[in-house]
Amino acid sequence: IQKLTKAGSQALHHNDANQALCIFKRAYLHSLNLSEQQVQNACLFNLGAAYIAVGKAKKGLKCLVRTKLKGSQERDADLYFNIATAYDTMNEYCNSVKFYEKAISQYKKHEVGSIADAQIKLGYCFTNTGEPSSAAHAFREAGLLYQNAQKVNDAAMALREATKYMLQSDTFSKSDVLQVLSECLQLCKEITDPTLQGKLYNDVGLHYAELKCFSQAEQCFIEAMNLCSGGNFSIKKRAVQLQNLGAVNNALNQYEKSLRYHTEAADMYGALKERKAQGGCLCNLAYAYSQLKNYNMALFYYEQALCAFIEEGDLHGQWQVCEGLGATQFCLGNIDQAISFYKQALAVFGRSKDISDTLRKRIEDKLTDAIEYKVRHQPPASHTVKTTSL
Incomplete structure (x- = not known):
């Protein structure tokens, strides 16, 4: 039984769960003879x-409950953790939360790794019950515990x-x-696995960027891109970083820099035949050119982006580009074409899954402005009079 228990534990450690199950079954059958x-x-x-x-x-839950009923000497903390995992697997998250919390309360203070593992599991249960605040608290606590346990990688991922x-x-x-972002960033610097480090820099x-702290975001993306080299080089990874x-x-209104990054990213996505991502870069290129008042180049790239989004059937991308084309044509003085593109943007918006009234109203307001501008600047109608011969 001891040999089988050791072998089964090793199989679980190496993620060979089926082999572990066979071994533990044999061990249990032997134990019945004692x-x-x-x-x-x-x-x-x-x-x-x-x-x-x-x-x-x-089946696992039945086994665990039977051990409790038979007065098992197994530690309550591990038992509760496994019961919670069983409920978690069955998507019974409320029961899972209850038993993870019991496990956390039963672990000894020095068992920080086990407590942190349970906090991570608890956090994901809260995400499934729609409680992001509770999930955040659990992950934050796990991050602090992993730091105490000198588990830098786990701590950074938890934060x-x-x-x-x-x-x-x-x-x-x-x-x-x-x-919390600052704490996570500090831990990122200590990570020795370049793949994980690059992923974390990108996520941070x-x-x-979501918090509109764009300068900090830029530094993180630069760090992530610098890791896309050597054995970790991936054209797609580099394209993503360039796009970011x-x-x-x-x-940051640094449009000249933006042009360089988006041009390179668009070329890479094109080589990978990822037209949707390429369309996003082309759209951003067009926007940068429009802000630099180079409207002809903006028009060119918006048209290229529209082709990409049409090929991919991306309605969200299409209405955004049509809105950009409307604004660009307006700046070029082509009011009729601007009106046409704004109308097209509204039509595609209506077919897309976007339901934001704010976005719809933004396009409608631009269309209204264009129409009113046309009316104000329309030349007056010529007046004709009829004459008769004497």
Whole structure:
């Protein structure tokens, strides 16, 4: 039984849950030949864990409950953790929350790694019950615990999740979120895995951008792009970073820099035949040119973007480009064409999944302005008189 238990635990550690289940079944059958109830309970506990690991949560839960009924000597904290995991697997998140919280309360203070693991699980349960604030608290607590346990990678990922759900909740102030982002950024610098480090820098950058902290976002995206080299080089990863950098430079009104980033990103997406992403870059290029008052270049890139979005059937992209084309034609003095594009934008908006009244009204207001401008600047009608011959 001892040999089988050791082998089963190793199989679970190496993510071979099916092999672990077979081994723990054998160990449990052997334990039935012994009179020691404690050994039987331990084997039944392991068997329950293995059933949960292979996705047979109901069977696993039955095993765990039986160990409790038989007076198992297994630690309550681990038992509650496994019961919570079983409920989690069955999507019974309210029960899962209850048992993860029980497990957390039962772990000893020095078992920070186990408590942090339970907090992470608890956080994801809260996301499934629609409680982003509670999820953020759980992930934040996990991050602090992982730091105490010297688990830098886990701590950084936990704080990233905390930030994500803080932003989804109305409980936290901007300064609260920025504090956690700053802590996460500090941990990023200590990570030695370049793939994970690059991913975290990108995610943190996106959160800074969401908070309109574009300078901080730019620095994060630069760090992420610098990691897209050597063995970690990926054309798509680099294209994403270039696109992000172009977007934040647009937001910072640094349009010349934005042009360089978006041009390179658009070329890369084109080589990858990712037309939707390429369309987004082309649209941003057009916007940058429009802000530099180079309306002919803006028109060119908006038209290129529209072709890409039409090919992909992307209605959201299409109405945005049509709105941009309307504004560009208006600036070029082509009022009739501007009106036509604004009408087209409204028509496509109506067919898309976008339901924002604010966005619809924005286009309607631009259309109204264009029509009124045309009326104000229309030449007066010529008056003709009839004459007769004498």
